[in-house]
Amino acid sequence: MNRRSREPESKSNRSAKSSGTKVSGAKTVESSGLKLFSAWWRHHRSSCSNSLLRLLESPLQSLLTWMVIAIAVALPAGLYLGLQNVQQLGQGWQDSAQMSAFLARGAKPRAIEKLQAKLTKDDGIAAIDIISPSKALAEFQQYSGLGDALTNLDENPLPTVLVIQPESAVNTPDALAALQTRIKANALVDNVQLDMGWLRRLHELLALGERIVFALGALLSLGVLLVIGNTLRLAIENRRDEIVVTKMVGGTNGFVRRPFLYTGLWYGIGGGLLAIILLLFVGLWLSNPVSNLVTLYESEHSLKGLGFESSFVLLLGSGLLGWLGAWLAVSRHLRGIEPS
Amino acid sequence: MIRFDNVSKRYSEGHDALLGVNFELESGEMAFLTGHSGAGKSTLLKLIMLIERPTRGQVLIGGKNLARISASQIPYLRRQIGVVFQNHQLLFDRTVFDNVALPLQISGMPLKDQGKRVRAALDKVGLLHKEKENPMALSGGEQQRVGIARAVVNKPAILLADEPTGNLDPQLSAEIMQLFQDFQNVGVTVLIATHDISLIESMPCPLMELSHGRLIRSDMDALRSTSDE
Numbered sequence: 001m002n003r004r005s006r007e008p009e010s011k012s013n014r015s016a017k018s019s020g021t022k023v024s025g026a027k028t029v030e031s032s033g034l035k036l037f038s039a040w041w042r043h044h045r046s047s048c049s050n051s052l053l054r055l056l057e058s059p060l061q062s063l064l065t066w067m068v069i070a071i072a073v074a075l076p077a078g079l080y081l082g083l084q085n086v087q088q089l090g091q092g093w094q095d096s097a098q099m100s101a102f103l104a105r106g107a108k109p110r111a112i113e114k115l116q117a118k119l120t121k122d123d124g125i126a127a128i129d130i131i132s133p134s135k136a137l138a139e140f141q142q143y144s145g146l147g148d149a150l151t152n153l154d155e156n157p158l159p160t161v162l163v164i165q166p167e168s169a170v171n172t173p174d175a176l177a178a179l180q181t182r183i184k185a186n187a188l189v190d191n192v193q194l195d196m197g198w199l200r201r202l203h204e205l206l207a208l209g210e211r212i213v214f215a216l217g218a219l220l221s222l223g224v225l226l227v228i229g230n231t232l233r234l235a236i237e238n239r240r241d242e243i244v245v246t247k248m249v250g251g252t253n254g255f256v257r258r259p260f261l262y263t264g265l266w267y268g269i270g271g272g273l274l275a276i277i278l279l280l281f282v283g284l285w286l287s288n289p290v291s292n293l294v295t296l297y298e299s300e301h302s303l304k305g306l307g308f309e310s311s312f313v314l315l316l317g318s319g320l321l322g323w324l325g326a327w328l329a330v331s332r333h334l335r336g337i338e339p340s
Numbered sequence: 341m342i343r344f345d346n347v348s349k350r351y352s353e354g355h356d357a358l359l360g361v362n363f364e365l366e367s368g369e370m371a372f373l374t375g376h377s378g379a380g381k382s383t384l385l386k387l388i389m390l391i392e393r394p395t396r397g398q399v400l401i402g403g404k405n406l407a408r409i410s411a412s413q414i415p416y417l418r419r420q421i422g423v424v425f426q427n428h429q430l431l432f433d434r435t436v437f438d439n440v441a442l443p444l445q446i447s448g449m450p451l452k453d454q455g456k457r458v459r460a461a462l463d464k465v466g467l468l469h470k471e472k473e474n475p476m477a478l479s480g481g482e483q484q485r486v487g488i489a490r491a492v493v494n495k496p497a498i499l500l501a502d503e504p505t506g507n508l509d510p511q512l513s514a515e516i517m518q519l520f521q522d523f524q525n526v527g528v529t530v531l532i533a534t535h536d537i538s539l540i541e542s543m544p545c546p547l548m549e550l551s552h553g554r555l556i557r558s559d560m561d562a563l564r565s566t567s568d569e
Contacts, residue, residue, distance in 0.1 A: 039448025245429050248389070249443040249490070250419035252412075339391050 043258060051262040055270075062270070065231050069271025072224050073318050074278045076217035077306070081279065083209045085304055089294070099176075100193045101162040101183050112160055115188050119162070124170045124179040129163040136161060159190065173200050221321055228267050228325030229332075232260055236333045248339045260330045261323055268322020272315040279306055341367040341498060341529040342388060347397035349383050349553075357383040359553040360397070363560060367497070370520065370530035371560060372540050375550035381533040384550070385500050388531075389421060390414045402497060419447055422491030422528075426503035428483045430475040436462070436486050437471040443494045461489040465519060481512040488519055492528075499523055501532040505539060513539055 055062040103112065116128055131139075136158045140146075170179055176194060184192045236243070246256055283305045290303045306314065342365040349358040358380045365371055373381050386392040387399050390406055399406045401417065409417055430439050440461055444454045462468045465485035467478075475483055484504065491499060501520065505513035517539060524530045534540065540547060546559035 035450070036448060039450075042451075043445070043448065241429070242431050242433070245431060246442065246446065247415070248418065248423060248429070249446060249494075250415045250417075251446045252415040255415075255446055339389070340386075 043255065047259040047262045051259050052266050054259075055263065055266055062267075065227065065267055066270040066274050068227050069224050069267060069318065069322070070274030070278055072220040072227070073271055073314065073321075074275035074282075076213055076220055077275060077314055078279055078282060079209075079213045079216065081283075081304070081306065083206065083213055085290075086209070087206055088304065099164040099166065099180060099183065101164060101189050102191045102193070103160040103162065103188050104190050105159045107160055107188050111188055115186055116162065118186070119164070119183065122179075122182065124167055124175070124182070125164055126167045127165040129165075131161040131163060133158045133160055173203060224268070224271070224318070224321045225325040225328065228264050228322050229329040231267065232264055232326050232329040233333055235263060236260060236330065236337070240337055243334065243337045244339050247337075253334065256334060257330050260334075261326045264322040264324075264326020264329075265319055266322070268319040268325070269315060271322070272318030275318065276306060276311050276314060341365055341369070341402055342531065343398075343400040344384075344387075345398040345400070347387065347394045347399060349380075349387065349392060350395045356553050358387075358394075358550075361550075361553075361555050363548060363555060363558050365529055365531060365560065367529055368524065368527045369546070369560075370524040371532070371546045371548060372543070373531060373533040373548050373550065374535055374537075374540060377535065379550040380553045381535075381550055382502060385423075385502055385531070385533055388498075388500060389423065390417055415446075419443065419494060420496050420498065422494065422496040422499045424484070424487050424491045424499070424501040424504045426506035428487035430483055430486055430490075432474060432476045434474075435472050436467065436475055436478070439475055439486060440471075440489045440493050442490060447494065457493055458489075461493040462486075464492070464522075465489045481508055481515070484508060484512075484516060485519070488516070492523060497529060499528050499530045501530070501534075503534055503536075504532060505534065505536055510538070514542070517543060 103115075112130065116130065119125055119128055133156045137156050140158070141151075164183065166176060166179055170176060176199070180192045180194050183189055243256055283303060287303045294302075342363075344361045344363050347358055347361045348356065350356050361380075361384065373384060375381055383392065387394055387406075388401065390409065393407075402420070406417070431442075437458055440458045441454050444457055449457070459468060459471070462471055465488055467482060467485055467489065470478060470482065470486075475486055478486065488504075491501075499520065504520075505516055508516065513536065520530050520532060521543070547557065548555060548559070549557040
């Protein structure tokens with residue numbers, strides 16, 4: 001009887017021993033995986049919300065940090081947007097990159113027709129327009145203001161011109177140059193004119209601009225890391241007592257680190273949000289002069305903003321930067337704070 | 341429960357804080373640790389908490405050799421040891437309740453159970469009615485009792501106290517000591533470092549005395565040899 005009544009107790013003792021590493025006497029907490037996970041999840045949630053509340057408790061100070069981050073993020077993002085707009089504008093111009101093929105003088109109409117038929121089959125050519133010498137002369141008379149002088153000419157000095165519209169896919173300087181060579185290879189073609197100088201320059205400028213934006217972006221990201229790192233260093237210093245006590249009563253490094261990582265995340269996300277708003281305002285402010293300017297160039301390009309997707313990426317990126325900055329600061333400074 | 345085997349601790353400046361200390365405190369025992377200031381009392385407690393590691397010798401807690409506990413396991417060891425400090429180390433940015441709940445939050449106890457445990461601990465030290473107050477608004481004795489509640493809320497196997505009555509008057513000190521004895525009565529191993537001689541003499545507990553890092557008196561050995569006879 002006595003032995004039987006003792007059995008359950010010894011059983012529960014055994015299960016207590018196997019379930020935890022607790023020294024006997026400490027009450028064994030049922031530490032099933034699910035419970036641990038839910039505790040971990042709860043701490044994440046509370047760290048997440050508490051760190052935001054903490055930032056909102058001193059709104060002016062937080063706003064200053066957010067503004068610094070916003071400017072550092074908005075600057076390269078804005079330049080990138082500008083670059084993209086110029087690139088699109090450049091593509092629009094390239095669409096109208098026509099070539100003029102001057103044919104040999106005295107080319108027979110049948111030979112010209114044959115050439116036209118051949119060129120139409122070329123993948124790089126979208127359309128061909130023939131300007132006959134007489135038509136060209138008439139146009140020239142009309143627009144040049146030399147009308148009367150030209151009527152005195154014995155014969156029409158102008159050659160037949162094929163105005164060639166390249167396919168829109170053929171838009172890089174190299175592809176256009178290749179097309180130019182192909183056209184020029186025909187015996188009937190005297191010369192092919194294509195103003196590629198400005199195209200080349202635009203391409204090189206855009207490539208340079210891209211590099212500058214990336215370099216600036218990298219530098220300013222480093223700036224954001226340092227700003228957040230320094231802000232968090234102060235936050236850690238302010239909560240030194242709490243960290244010591246927490247470590248003393250058994251808080252793991254992860255537990256101590258968590259609220260600070262969320263603080264960094266909030267700094268990053270807040271800064272990113274402000275940067276998006278900043279870019280929106282700058283975009284609105286610029287849209288009128290830009291559309292006026294573009295109209296002068298006979299283009300219908302309108303200023304493109306960030307858009308939903310890029311805004312999301314920007315927010316994610318700055319949030320990540322904040323988290324990373326916090327990591328750097330926390331891993332550097334928390335190690336130094338131990339109970340003594 | 342707490343065993344020191346020939347433990348020495350030399351700080352990097354070359355100062356010997358402990359020299360060849362041997363003792364064993366069994367489960368459910370309560371003892372005093374005394375000695376002049378700088379004798380090594382705090383160092384001894386720090387070795388148990390793994391705030392410091394010994395230069396030589398071994399410290400065993402609950403049969404576990406602390407030398408085998410890695411840095412990442414230290415938090416889990418500390419959760420099994422309650423500590424009461426002279427300056428109580430309360431956090432003034434939260435209520436009494438939240439101060440006491442901190443060890444439970446760390447170990448991830450469900451909120452409902454946390455409330456029960458915290459209130460039980462506060463009830464034990466007679467401060468249940470102050471749970472919503474800020475510890476700053478409490479008297480020195482009350483703050484010390486909140487510190488004790490926090491130390492025991494996890495139901496640790498071991499309770500350490502470093503000068504727990506340091507700046508309390510004799511009557512409050514006696515109350516605090518009574519609390520420690522209550523915990524011993526329910527099976528907690530209690531080690532109290534103090535130089536308050538009058539306090540020690542009023543309690544029927546074994547005494548260990550440190551002098552310049554050496555253990556010059558240990559009542560536990562005497563107790564064990566008499567009980568062996």
